[in-house]
Amino acid sequence: MPRIIGVDIPGNKRIAYSLRYLYGIGPAKALEIIEKVQIPEDLKAKDLTQDQIAAITKILQNDIVVEGDLRRMIAADIRRLQQINCYRGIRHRRNLPVHGQRTKTNARTRKGKKVTIGAIRDKTQRRLAAKG
DSSP: OOEETTEEOOTTSBHHHHGGGSTTOOHHHHHHHHHHHTOOTTOBGGGOOHHHHHHHHHHHHHTOOOHHHHHHHHHHHHHHHHHTTOHHHHHHHTTOOSSSOOOSSOOHHHHOSOOOOSOOOSHHHHHHHHHO
């Protein structure tokens, strides 16, 4: 398993797919990196030479923001939105969808488990709720 910028990429996959294991690298960026380094697309990651790994690492460190730096930038952007109390920042703070999705029926991933709030139908449970 080759190691690039502190991340083990799978050696048994083609290099275009292996590079996607780095945070911030998608299909287009992976192909762009491969073209810059002039590596054949069908080459497996375990067959990379040290020179090719060094060239990929150099491109990632100089030209593209990936992994920890990218995570810090995104976290800082979200913190800034929350501090200036803009709509998106408030949505982040409340753990609700940020990009205008509906929340009446969907958004369970973001909102969490459904909690029913309302009348207690059982009389014994109602008495317990009133005492406590």
